[in-house]
Amino acid sequence: MATDASIAVSVKDNFSAGITGMKKNLTDFEKEITATTQKIQSLNRQKANVAVDVAKAKQELKEARKAIDDTDESAKRLAEAEYNYANLTSELKSVTSEANAASRALNGLRDQQAKAENRAGGSSAPSGGISAGTGGGGSSGSGSGGILQTLGASGAAGFVGDVLSDTINAYIGSAFDSETGTVISSALSSAATGAAIGTAIAPGVGTAVGAVGGALLGAVSGGAQNFESRDDYFKSLVNDRYEQYNQDIADTLSSGSAVASSREQSRLQFSTLLGSDQAAAEWVDWMQQYGAVTPFSFDDLSSMSRVGLSYGFDTDELKAMMQAVGDAGSALGIEGADLQNIAAYLGRMNSSDKVNLEYLNPLIERGIPAIDYLAEAMTDSADNVEGKQYTAGDVYDAISKGILDGSDAARAIMGAMAEEYAGSMAAMSETYAGKQSTLQDAEDQLNAAMGEGYNAEREKGLDAQIEYLSGETGKQMEEMYSLIGQYQASLENAKEEAMRNAMETATQSDEYQKAMQEGNGAEMGRLLAEAKAKAEAEYTQTEEYQQYLSSQQGMIESLQVELSGSYEALGYSLGQELSKGLKNAEGLVKAAAREINNAALAELSASQAGSWSGGMTGAGAPNYITYSPDVEGSGNAAGLAYVPYDNYRTRLHEGERVLTAAENRAYTGGSGGVTVTGNNFNVREEADIEKIAAKLADEIEQRRRLAWQ
Numbered sequence: 001m002a003t004d005a006s007i008a009v010s011v012k013d014n015f016s017a018g019i020t021g022m023k024k025n026l027t028d029f030e031k032e033i034t035a036t037t038q039k040i041q042s043l044n045r046q047k048a049n050v051a052v053d054v055a056k057a058k059q060e061l062k063e064a065r066k067a068i069d070d071t072d073e074s075a076k077r078l079a080e081a082e083y084n085y086a087n088l089t090s091e092l093k094s095v096t097s098e099a100n101a102a103s104r105a106l107n108g109l110r111d112q113q114a115k116a117e118n119r120a121g122g123s124s125a126p127s128g129g130i131s132a133g134t135g136g137g138g139s140s141g142s143g144s145g146g147i148l149q150t151l152g153a154s155g156a157a158g159f160v161g162d163v164l165s166d167t168i169n170a171y172i173g174s175a176f177d178s179e180t181g182t183v184i185s186s187a188l189s190s191a192a193t194g195a196a197i198g199t200a201i202a203p204g205v206g207t208a209v210g211a212v213g214g215a216l217l218g219a220v221s222g223g224a225q226n227f228e229s230r231d232d233y234f235k236s237l238v239n240d241r242y243e244q245y246n247q248d249i250a251d252t253l254s255s256g257s258a259v260a261s262s263r264e265q266s267r268l269q270f271s272t273l274l275g276s277d278q279a280a281a282e283w284v285d286w287m288q289q290y291g292a293v294t295p296f297s298f299d300d301l302s303s304m305s306r307v308g309l310s311y312g313f314d315t316d317e318l319k320a321m322m323q324a325v326g327d328a329g330s331a332l333g334i335e336g337a338d339l340q341n342i343a344a345y346l347g348r349m350n351s352s353d354k355v356n357l358e359y360l361n362p363l364i365e366r367g368i369p370a371i372d373y374l375a376e377a378m379t380d381s382a383d384n385v386e387g388k389q390y391t392a393g394d395v396y397d398a399i400s401k402g403i404l405d406g407s408d409a410a411r412a413i414m415g416a417m418a419e420e421y422a423g424s425m426a427a428m429s430e431t432y433a434g435k436q437s438t439l440q441d442a443e444d445q446l447n448a449a450m451g452e453g454y455n456a457e458r459e460k461g462l463d464a465q466i467e468y469l470s471g472e473t474g475k476q477m478e479e480m481y482s483l484i485g486q487y488q489a490s491l492e493n494a495k496e497e498a499m500r501n502a503m504e505t506a507t508q509s510d511e512y513q514k515a516m517q518e519g520n521g522a523e524m525g526r527l528l529a530e531a532k533a534k535a536e537a538e539y540t541q542t543e544e545y546q547q548y549l550s551s552q553q554g555m556i557e558s559l560q561v562e563l564s565g566s567y568e569a570l571g572y573s574l575g576q577e578l579s580k581g582l583k584n585a586e587g588l589v590k591a592a593a594r595e596i597n598n599a600a601l602a603e604l605s606a607s608q609a610g611s612w613s614g615g616m617t618g619a620g621a622p623n624y625i626t627y628s629p630d631v632e633g634s635g636n637a638a639g640l641a642y643v644p645y646d647n648y649r650t651r652l653h654e655g656e657r658v659l660t661a662a663e664n665r666a667y668t669g670g671s672g673g674v675t676v677t678g679n680n681f682n683v684r685e686e687a688d689i690e691k692i693a694a695k696l697a698d699e700i701e702q703r704r705r706l707a708w709q
Contacts, residue, residue, distance in 0.1 A: 036102055036105055039102050040099060040102045040103060043095055043098055043099040043102060046095050057084045057089075060084070082530070082533075082534055082537075083530070086530075086533070227582075230582060231581040231582050231583075232581075234581055234582050234585070235578070235579065235580075235581050238578060239578050242578060252447050252450055253450060253451065253454055255447050255451070256446075256447035256448055256449070256450040256451025256452075256454065257451040257454050257455055257458075258451065259444060259447055259448040259451055260448050260451030260452040260454075260455050261451070261455060262299075263284060263298070263448060264455075266284055266302050267280045267281060267284050268280075269306065270283050270284060270305070270306075270309075273305075273306065273309040273310070274309070274315070279315075283305070283315060286319075287301040287302060287305065288445065290322070291441050292438060292441045292442060292445065293429060293438065294326055294425050294429060295326065295329070295330060295335065295425060295428055295429065295433075295434055295437045296322070296326060296339075297437075297440075297441065297444075298441070298444065300336065300339060300340065301322065303340045304318075304321075304322060304325070304339065304340055304343040305318055305322075307340065307343050307344045307347050308321055308322075308343060308347050310347065310351075311344075311346075311347025311348060311350050311351035312347070312350050312351045312407075313347065313350060320414060320418070321343060321346060321414055322343075323418060323425070324414040324415070324417040324418040324421075325339055325342050325343055325346075325414075325417070326339070326424075326425045327417065327418060327421035327422060327423065327424040327425050328342070328368055328417045328420075328421045328424070329342075329425075330421070330424035330425045330427070330428035331420075331421040331424040332366065332367040332368070332421075334366050334367070338366055341362055341366075342362070342363060342366065342368070345359045345360075345362050345363060346359075346363075346410045346413065346414060347410075348406075349406040349407070349409055349410040350406060350407050350410040350411075351406075352406050353405060353406040353407055354402070354404075354406045355374075355399055355404040355405075355406050355409045356399060357399065359406075360399075363413070368413070368417065370413050371392045371395050371396070372392065373412060373413045373416035373417070374395045374404070374409060374412060374413070375390045375391055375392055375394065375395050376390075376416065377408075377409075377412035377416070378390040378394065378395065378398070490544055491544055491545065491548055494539065494542050494544045494545070495535075495536075495539045498535040498536075498538050498539040498542070499532065499535045501535070502531040502532065502534050502535035502538070503528065503531055503532075503535075505531065506527050506528055506530070506531035507528075509527070511523070511527055512524060512527050512528075515527065
């Protein structure tokens, strides 16, 4: 017995220290809050006094500026007024900042106090508690003084509840998706709150009822949170797609316009190289088509073409060269600028009629065995009547002697490349990388088409703007812009003049001279900074600046007037549309479905005599659409039990239901049945059975129809 009592006392003492500590914390909070509040009041009084002093100093500064003249007395008065105003302004700013910091600290203390109070008195244990020692002579905990009640009063129970809630939420978030977790967590949280409220009203039954009610409300709240999350995501998605769409259009226009402009320049260049606009247009079209089915880009082909034409190749030879170079490049992994270099060195050999290592080495370095090709060409040459087998050494010897013909060498190398690497480009175009290149060419072509359309239309505006700025109006605009430039320069000149005057005055003052003699750089800097501030202040009082200020104010007022009626067209309406969410989208989907339905019905009505009614579901398939011939339909406002014949025309009303024949048979099964009695059937042959069954079926169907009319 005594042991039980001692345990109860020990447990109580263990928690009393925590409770005492919490109470002490609350008392400390109150003291700190009181001290902070008094500090704020003091700072506010100080702030008010300094603000009055600042206002006085500002007035004195204004009067000193007005009274300024050439005397030292007025200059001294102005300097003192400016110094005083600057100091007081700085002091006001400091006091204001300190007061704001104290207010934030006070708010933080109050939040902490509220949390501490919630922990200290926010929970209470159910009646009964935990008792220790129930034997005779021992002591027992009373219902109101149990350990859980003490824990609740101290906030420990709330702390345990928070830990359990966090743990449960962690497991829920791991086991379910975010939406399910939100609903469950909200339901559990609200159930706990409801249970607490129910316990306060009627322990026991009230606890259960409150828990159930809280759980239901929590589930509803969780569902609302989930919808809000989905709605926010939907709005964000729409905004992202809308911005991406506009950005894609802008990027395509920019890229397409540049490509179209580049191709226009290419046509002009090829007009010069080929001698006519028609030939240039045909060559550019060929390059576009050739680039679409080969790894070459249009720019690669254009560069190679300009090089080849410049070095004497005609268009047929150019096509052969590009085929050979392209096949070699696809087989050897040569691309871009390297392909252009190969074409350039072949062109140099052709145009210069010379063969040297300067032209051959770039080909060899890129994997093209040009020396071997030339050796084979020399061996197979008609001039080789002796049938000599030429080697690489013979080629080098011929190069050093300068006896090789450059044009023949270039064509020999191109022919050998075309033969050895034949079909490589076609094979390359079927690879993933090749298809990527082909797709890029196709997309470039699309972008160029948009760019051509844009450029063609934009040129009209450019021409109009050029004409506008080139005529009499343009001269007037030039004069106006000249005046604007002069005005802007006058503002800068006035400001610089004020700065120069202030600096000269400062550097010639006794204070500055004294500081300079003493080597007091800090004081010299202070005087210069003060002079600069004074100059800026004086500049704002000049006539030039006042005119500028007035013009800016007038501009703002004009913009306000002009935009007051059109701000919606400048983006506000679009912003409102983008702020709409899932519910608006559902309405738009339904409206679109109605339009599709109406269009389908109109098409059906136009294609067949008569009229159609009903709706559309699925992928445009007709569903419960009924056709009626061109006869006057009967009104069945009170309903129709049975459709008497096919293509029966009627009018449907809101809220009514139309069943298919199969649905109607299922719906009417078991009711309105037909019983056949008192009949004798003479069956003379097997065919009579089928005739009797058919007759009975017709009779039963007719009776059923009559029963429902």
